[in-house]
Amino acid sequence: MGYQIYLFNSLTRKIEKFAPLEDKIVRMYSCGPTVYNFAHIGNMRSFLFADLLQRVLKVVGGYKVRWVMNITNIDDKTIRDSAIGSPAWLPEMGKQSNDPMKNLTKFTEFYRKAFLEDIQKLGINLKDFYKMPKATDYIPQMQELVRRIVDKGFGYIVNGSVYFDVSKWRQYDIYGKLYHIDFEKFKEGSRIDADSYDKEEFSDFALWKARKEGEPYWQFTLNGVKCDGRPGWHLECSVMEREILGLPFDIHTGGVDLKFPHHEDEIAQSKAGYGVEPTVFWCHNEFLLVEGKKMSKSLGNFFTLRDLLEKGIDPLDIRFLMLSAHYSTQLNFTFDSLSSARKARQRVQNYIYDLFDNQNLKGKEISVEQLKDSVFGELANDLQTPKALAHLFDFLNNNPADEVAKSSAKELIKFFEELNSIFNVWKIEPRPKVEFTIPEEVQELAEKRLNARKQKNFALADQLREKIKEKGFQVVDTKDGYIIKPLTEE
Ligand SMILES: [Zn+2]
Numbered sequence: 159m160g161y162q163i164y165l166f167n168s169l170t171r172k173i174e175k176f177a178p179l180e181d182k183i184v185r186m187y188s189c190g191p192t193v194y195n196f197a198h199i200g201n202m203r204s205f206l207f208a209d210l211l212q213r214v215l216k217v218v219g220g221y222k223v224r225w226v227m228n229i230t231n232i233d234d235k236t237i238r239d240s241a242i243g244s245p246a247w248l249p250e251m252g253k254q255s256n257d258p259m260k261n262l263t264k265f266t267e268f269y270r271k272a273f274l275e276d277i278q279k280l281g282i283n284l285k286d287f288y289k290m291p292k293a294t295d296y297i298p299q300m301q302e303l304v305r306r307i308v309d310k311g312f313g314y315i316v317n318g319s320v321y322f323d324v325s326k327w328r329q330y331d332i333y334g335k336l337y338h339i340d341f342e343k344f345k346e347g348s349r350i351d352a353d354s355y356d357k358e359e360f361s362d363f364a365l366w367k368a369r370k371e372g373e374p375y376w377q378f379t380l381n382g383v384k385c386d387g388r389p390g391w392h393l394e395c396s397v398m399e400r401e402i403l404g405l406p407f408d409i410h411t412g413g414v415d416l417k418f419p420h421h422e423d424e425i426a427q428s429k430a431g432y433g434v435e436p437t438v439f440w441c442h443n444e445f446l447l448v449e450g451k452k453m454s455k456s457l458g459n460f461f462t463l464r465d466l467l468e469k470g471i472d473p474l475d476i477r478f479l480m481l482s483a484h485y486s487t488q489l490n491f492t493f494d495s496l497s498s499a500r501k502a503r504q505r506v507q508n509y510i511y512d513l514f515d516n517q518n519l520k521g522k523e524i525s526v527e528q529l530k531d532s533v534f535g536e537l538a539n540d541l542q543t544p545k546a547l548a549h550l551f552d553f554l555n556n557n558p559a560d561e562v563a564k565s566s567a568k569e570l571i572k573f574f575e576e577l578n579s580i581f582n583v584w585k586i587e588p589r590p591k592v593e594f595t596i597p598e599e600v601q602e603l604a605e606k607r608l609n610a611r612k613q614k615n616f617a618l619a620d621q622l623r624e625k626i627k628e629k630g631f632q633v634v635d636t637k638d639g640y641i642i643k644p645l646t647e648e
Contacts, residue, residue, distance in 0.1 A: 160220025161538035168336050168440040178408045183222045184215050185407035187399040190227040193269035194235040196462040200446040204413040207443040207485045209282045213580045218534045224288040228398045231266035231292050233391040234353045240265035259374040276463045279473040281582040293394040297376050300389040300397045304366045306431040318368030318385045321349050337418040353391035364390040392423035410437040443485040474583045475500040510574050511589035512559030516567035524566035526573050596642050600631050
């Protein structure tokens with residue numbers, strides 16, 4: 159039996175007890191990337207949050223999880239950047255063709271593969287996904303939803319595009335369930351074509367957009383009217399989640415920036431067309447700031463994962479940093495915070511190595527169950543990772559690995575194995591044997607130091623220890639002398 163999971167639901171704005179609709183199986187949908195460039199680290203926070211959630215549901219909650227993340231490969235941006243002559247087309251994508259559809263496919267496949275590579279580096283396992291559907295694989299179903307919405311009177315056609323009638327919908331249900339919308343500013347009958355827009359410009363939004371010259375399109379005849387074109391971005395998610403998970407499902411995740419208009423429009427479309435709201439729980443993660451500010455190219459604080467890896471940063475340090483902050487708080491990503499995360503991660507890793515080294519038959523017995531309750535209890539409570547890690551570090555500080563009994567060390571290793579199936583940033587194995595040779599000068603310094611110690615000249619001994627350190631080694635004193643080891647990160 160797992161722990162009772164609690165989650166903050168953006169729909170009710172409350173922390174609620176979680177239980178799946180279907181016994182033991184959690185159906186979860188995460189808004190995935192729009193594959194028009196390399197994902198930046200702000201996007202990555204959102205995907206890591208979803209990964210954390212699905213892992214906590216499995217490991218802490220004891221559920222099976224059917225996790226779906228979509229790939230948006232048709233929208234305003236992918237069309238713009240794959241167009242003939244676009245400066246965003248890279249030489250490694252090959253030659254552009256005269257067929258806009260072929261260009262779109264080549265362009266988005268390039269970035270889809272890059273995305274899969276990136277998330278795997280961040281410790282997300284592709285095998286954890288039930289499905290990663292591409293929007294272009296569901297066009298007929300999308301056309302079907304457009305038809306349903308129009309037939310029920312909540313959509314209308316203008317020049318081959320189809321719009322959602324917000325005023326009509328408001329007579330039937332609330333528009334703005336996740337996000338407060340000021341209807342004073344709403345101009346009835348005004349329409350917006352863009353996939354992304356601010357709440358200031360909200361109006362009737364496009365379900366389906368008429369074909370424009372030079373753009374990829376699908377044939378579509380709606381109630382006798384020729385509507386060749388392509389789906390709006392919001393429509394895509396409404397369709398894929400229903401096709402793959404069924405409605406309603408349990409959890410829908412995404413960044414807070416998706417609440418409006420994306421998720422608001424998703425709710426309206428699904429309910430208007432299918433008669434059901436998509437999900438029970440809406441879970442949103444907060445923004446990532448970089449060096450205290452919103453990421454922007456002009457501020458020079460805009461990073462893709464690849465930018466950071468080029469700087470030699472370990473992607474698992476990024477994962478650990480992002481998971482260490484609570485998902486509902488803004489996370490300020492700085493290079494200092496990254497190096498603190500690295501140290502904290504290393505501290506746990508060394509503790510695990512030390513547990514494998516433990517041969518202490520007379521050490522103290524530990525209640526591993528109690529430790530697990532305190533850590534997993536926090537994770538079960540709306541993914542309180544900062545509190546969970548605080549309990550963990552408290553424990554580490556109070557129970558050096560070489561002081562616990564060998565039997566407890568074994569149990570602790572099992573606990574770390576479980577914990578790592580959530581965090582996925584440690585190696586649960588003995589300390590790797592490093593092959594090294596000790597330079598003669600280091601050997602000599604160590605001998606001198608031993609003599610200094612014998613003569614009780616501890617000041618000199620300390621100086622010599624520092625000199626040895628400068629050469630990249632450390633001396634560890636033993637009963638009958640010393641051993642020399644390479645310096646390791648602590
Ligand atoms: Zn979506």
